[in-house]
Amino acid sequence: MKARTLILLKRRFATEFASTLLALALIALVKIGLLNLVGF
Amino acid sequence: MHAAAGTSASPADSPAPAAPIVVLAVVVALAKLAHVLGPAVPAVVYALVFGIVAGYGARRAGHHNLSLPYEVPLTAGFVMMGAQVDASVFGLVGWRGLASVALLWVAVVSAFWLAARLRLLPSRLAGLLALGLSGCGVSAVVAVSRQDPDSRGAPQTVATLVILLSGAAALLAYPVLGAHLDASTFGTFTGLTVANNAEAIATASTRENPAQLIAAAYKVVVNAFEGLAIVLYLWLFAPRRGARRTKLALPKVPGFVIGFALVAGVTLLGAFNEAERATLGSLTQWAFFIALVGVGFRTRLDQLVPAARPALLGLVLWALTAALVLAALLYL
Known part of the structure; x- marks a missing residue:
């Protein structure tokens, strides 16, 4: 049970980390104007 | 081991690691294409419907374990939504507008809290409906499921359905009911009581300026408080394990x-x-569009049939709170 909870916590942390990185990466791409080139 | 087992996936088979991403990308592309071809219908409806149909097809094909990775775009979208907060709209809305937002929140939370206390609605569903119909919309309902696993499945689906139906009802009824309101009051009423941004702006655009601008300003203000509403929801409706409901512990901020x-x-x-x-x-x-396809994918329509009564009750309570807000705008 504890191991399963640990796996769930790790997965949640990984998702949150990946999401924040994605958001920051997209914001950085917007700041340098790269996303404007692909139509956004 | 039979040779056939390798070519057709059985229910026990786990899909290839890239399969969920590919399926998500294809369904998103199809839903977006449909929205481009029929822009009169809000994008969220296409996302949900295409997701539901794809999920039904996947389960019919035996892929019961397939779930689409929508949590990353959802969370990233929520973080990026912070860029829409603008100080000037707080000025446009003013203190009276902020008081109206507070009145709406009190009315919606009280109505659904009472419905839960009287056992007319399950408490989780009442909480999700209060969160969504307080103006935060589908994005907030989807977002809390990460912190509150009990809200996943039927409660989340019913709440999403009620929010979409309330938006559709507003789109049809508000231009008729609000024909005698001036454009400014109409924009305020629409921005306050229509939960989803797209439907609120579409409804407000049926009137002359400045209805649309004011509706958009209210949506920005309410969206700016969405984080606060989510924390409030988690505090009221998703108590920490082992904590007593009466104990006023600080909520964990996601x-x-x-x-x-x-x-x-x-x-x-x-x-x-x-x-x-x-x-x-x-x-x-885009991020919320992708996330809603994932939500639709795991939605099971057979779970919605027993939920017809609570969904109807949710719509009635929304209409009552909208009427209360309109009365306050006209007479206070």
Whole structure:
């Protein structure tokens, strides 16, 4: 049970980390104007 | 081991690691194409319907374990939504407008809290409906499921359905019911009581200026408080394990709410120009569109049949709170 909870916590942390990185990466791409080139 | 087992996936088979991403990308592309061909229907409806149909097809084909990775775009979209917070709209709405938002929240939370206390609605569903119909919309309902696993499945689906139906009802009824309101009051009423941004703006655009601008300003203000509403929901409806409901423990603030607040903070400090904010707004819409396809994918319509009564009750309570807000706007 504890191991399963640990796996769930790790997965949640990984998702949150990946999401924040994605958001920051997209914001950085917007700041340098790269996303404007692909139509956004 | 039979040879056939390798070519057709049985229910026990786990899909290839890339399969969920490929399926998500294909369904998103099809839903987006449908929206481009029929832009009169809100994008969220296409996302949900295409997701539901794809999920039904996948389960019919035996892929019961297939779930689409929508949590990453959802959370990233929520963080990027912080860039839409704008100090000038707080000025346009003013203190009277902020008081109206507070009145709406009190009315909606009280109505659904009472419905839960009287056992007319399950408490989780009542909480989700209060959160969504307080103006935060589908994005908030989807976002809390990460912190509150009990809200996943039927409660989340019913709440999403009620929010979409309330938006459709407003789109049809408000232009008729609000024909005698001046454009400013109509915009305020629409921005306050129509939960989803797209439907609120579409409804307000049926009237002359400044209805649309004011409705949009109210949506921005309510969206700016979305993080607070989510924390309030988690505090009221998703008590910590082992904690007593009466014990006033501080809620755990989810990471995406902190991310949203940080991006909103740098936006208010002037980190983004108008073009960059528009681009981030477009990216946020895309992220929520992708997330809603994932939500639709795991939605099971057979779970919705027993939920017809609570869904109807949710719509009735929404209509009552909208009427209360209109009365306050006209007579206070």
